[in-house]
Amino acid sequence: MPPRKAASKDPEPLPRSARKDLTRARLLQAALTLMGEGRSFTSLGLREIAREAGVVPNAFYRHFRNTDELGLVLVEEVGITLRRLLREARKMDVAPSDMLRRSVSVYLEYVKLNRLQFLFISSERSGGSRILRLAIRNDVTHFTNEMAQDFRMRGLYAHLPTARLQMVCGMIVMTMLAAATDVLDLPPDQTLLEAEMSENFVQQLKIILFGATRLNDALGSS
Amino acid sequence: MPPRKAASKDPEPLPRSARKDLTRARLLQAALTLMGEGRSFTSLGLREIAREAGVVPNAFYRHFRNTDELGLVLVEEVGITLRRLLREARKMDVAPSDMLRRSVSVYLEYVKLNRLQFLFISSERSGGSRILRLAIRNDVTHFTNEMAQDFRMRGLYAHLPTARLQMVCGMIVMTMLAAATDVLDLPPDQTLLEAEMSENFVQQLKIILFGATRLNDALGSS
DNA sequence: GCTTGCGGTGTACGCTTGTACACAAATTGT
DNA sequence: ACAATTTGTGTACAAGCGTACACCGCAAGC
Numbered sequence: 447m448p449p450r451k452a453a454s455k456d457p458e459p460l461p462r463s464a465r466k467d468l469t470r471a472r473l474l475q476a477a478l479t480l481m482g483e484g485r486s487f488t489s490l491g492l493r494e495i496a497r498e499a500g501v502v503p504n505a506f507y508r509h510f511r512n513t514d515e516l517g518l519v520l521v522e523e524v525g526i527t528l529r530r531l532l533r534e535a536r537k538m539d540v541a542p543s544d545m546l547r548r549s550v551s552v553y554l555e556y557v558k559l560n561r562l563q564f565l566f567i568s569s570e571r572s573g574g575s576r577i578l579r580l581a582i583r584n585d586v587t588h589f590t591n592e593m594a595q596d597f598r599m600r601g602l603y604a605h606l607p608t609a610r611l612q613m614v615c616g617m618i619v620m621t622m623l624a625a626a627t628d629v630l631d632l633p634p635d636q637t638l639l640e641a642e643m644s645e646n647f648v649q650q651l652k653i654i655l656f657g658a659t660r661l662n663d664a665l666g667s668s
Numbered sequence: 669m670p671p672r673k674a675a676s677k678d679p680e681p682l683p684r685s686a687r688k689d690l691t692r693a694r695l696l697q698a699a700l701t702l703m704g705e706g707r708s709f710t711s712l713g714l715r716e717i718a719r720e721a722g723v724v725p726n727a728f729y730r731h732f733r734n735t736d737e738l739g740l741v742l743v744e745e746v747g748i749t750l751r752r753l754l755r756e757a758r759k760m761d762v763a764p765s766d767m768l769r770r771s772v773s774v775y776l777e778y779v780k781l782n783r784l785q786f787l788f789i790s791s792e793r794s795g796g797s798r799i800l801r802l803a804i805r806n807d808v809t810h811f812t813n814e815m816a817q818d819f820r821m822r823g824l825y826a827h828l829p830t831a832r833l834q835m836v837c838g839m840i841v842m843t844m845l846a847a848a849t850d851v852l853d854l855p856p857d858q859t860l861l862e863a864e865m866s867e868n869f870v871q872q873l874k875i876i877l878f879g880a881t882r883l884n885d886a887l888g889s890s
Numbered sequence: 891g892c893t894t895g896c897g898g899t900g901t902a903c904g905c906t907t908g909t910a911c912a913c914a915a916a917t918t919g920t
Numbered sequence: 921a922c923a924a925t926t927t928g929t930g931t932a933c934a935a936g937c938g939t940a941c942a943c944c945g946c947a948a949g950c
Contacts (some may be wrong), residue, residue, distance in 0.1 A: 461947080461948095462896075462897075462946085462947050462948075465897075465947095466896085466897065469897080469898085484798055486708070486710045486795050486796055486797075488708045488710060488711050489710050489711050491936080491937060491938080492937080492938065492939090493936075493937065493938075494936095494937095501898075501899090502898065502899055502900075503937090503938080503939090504898075504899070504900085504939085504940090505897075505898050505899080507939085508896080508897055508898070509897095512938090568794050568795070569794055569795035570795060571794070572790050572791055572793070572794070572795070572849050573708050573790070573791035573792060573794070573795040573796065574708055574795065575708075576706055579853075610871075613868060613871060613872065613875075614875070617843075617872055617875065620842065620843070620846055621839075621842070624842055627794050631801075646835060649832075649835060650835065650839055652879075652883055653835075653836070653839065653876060653879040653880050653883055654875060654876065654879060655879075656879045656882060656883045656886075657874075657875035657876060657877070657878045657879020657880070657882070657883070658875050658879070660878060660879070660882050661874055661875055661878045661879070664878075683917080683918095684916080684917050684918075684926070684927070687917095687927075688926085688927065691927085691928085713906080713907060713908080714907080714908065714909090715906075715907060715908075716906095716907090723928070723929090724928065724929055724930075725907090725908080725909090726909085726910090726928075726929070726930085727927075727928050727929080729909085730926085730927060730928070734908090
């Protein structure tokens with residue numbers, strides 16, 4: 447017997463705050479879903495989002511002042527996702543043998559898993575509202591920095607001066623985002639093209655990493 | 669005496685087709701101008717553009733079926749601009765001594781000169797309407813291909829297999845676009861930051877080019 | 891246990907938007 | 921010289937938008 451009043455149909459009384467968070471999540475998800483259908487975030491209307499979320503337009507205001515604010519929360523979530531990605535990357539083996547290829551495939555899998563979020567940042571990173579753009583760029587910068595720090599901790603590319611390491615990570619992230627954009631507007635189940643892109647991605651990273659170390663050596667010895 | 673009727677005030681009879689092209693150009697320019705004010709193209713309305721161009725909304729239809737079609741024309745113009753850039757680059761000296769640095773500064777100057785157009789592609793390359801996005805990507809791909817072809821004609825990086833050269837050019841273009849994006853949302857007259865970015869840009873290209881040749885050598889000799 | 895506060899709803903407003911139709915002027919082809 | 925085409929205008933309408941206000945039911949706090 448359920449201890450709670452034992453009402454015939456009372457699946458979950460759900461404390462009010464939880465209910466609130468739930469519809470809030472629905473609003474966020476609605477925005478992402480709409481973007482997944484090809485719409486750009488900037489062109490989304492408050493009413494549209496509310497409709498997709500299954501609530502009346504006014505309910506929107508109980509959670510966000512306007513669409514931009516919702517966008518900022520989305521960016522925040524993306525930040526969390528990126529941090530999670532780094533955390534997963536960190537506990538990968540340091541086995542040097544095609545660790546690059548492994549990283550790439552893990553990353554691409556991650557992108558497909560969090561499709562909508564990556565679609566969001568790749569769409570709004572350059573082009574939406576100024577505030578959103580800056581917020582996203584901020585997150586990306588943080589990601590880059592943490593990546594550089596991880597490299598340092600692992601003793602990878604230890605001979606590179608910090609500034610250069612930072613730049614290399616910047617290039618890596620740029621390449622990662624470009625790759626994400628590419629896989630995202632690829633129709634699903636195009637395994638062949640996908641494999642090709644993945645291989646390209648690996649080669650690009652190799653070029654960057656190889657170039658960075660060797661160029662540094664060449665300059666240092668001159 | 670002007671042969672044409674000799675009316676008192678008749679500055680230019682201007683054939684009708686010219687007048688048409690003129691307002692058409694005004695519409696295109698209006699769209700770019702609005703984007704220069706921070707608006708994203710996707711969020712521009714037909715009426716908004718017409719208003720900015722100083723014509724009544726209905727006049728829009730005499731030139732474009734809808735805003736997307738106007739966007740496509742803009743993309744076309746961008747394509748011309750890019751081709752012009754390549755043509756200018758082609759007639760630069762082949763003097764190897766810091767030709768990279770010179771190319772970069774020429775390019776950045778070109779970006780600032782065609783500010784609005786680059787802002788447009790950098791905004792809509794990922795994120796606007798699907799049709800526009802594809803059109804832009806198409807142009808960028810063409811640009812990349814022509815660049816690779818130029819490299820070949822000049823005998824630069826002749827030892828790279830075509831596929832690899834193509835990839836390198838892809839990375840260069842990606843870096844160029846990223847750099848353009850960066851200088852574009854930099855407030856004007858930030859000469860210091862701008863110089864720093866420019867130098868970064870040079871270094872990135874060096875890494876790519878150096879890495880590509882050397883990585884290729886290393887693989888070829890193994 | 892009653893009041894209070896909060897999440898959600900319904901109605902309503904003023905505004906902008908895309909588009910349709912009829913029309914004016916004027917350049918063009920014959 | 922005349923008729924036809926073409927560019928730009930004015931008016932109009934239905935639809936969608938963001939937002940304000942009054943309201944309702946119910947969980948929460950005294």
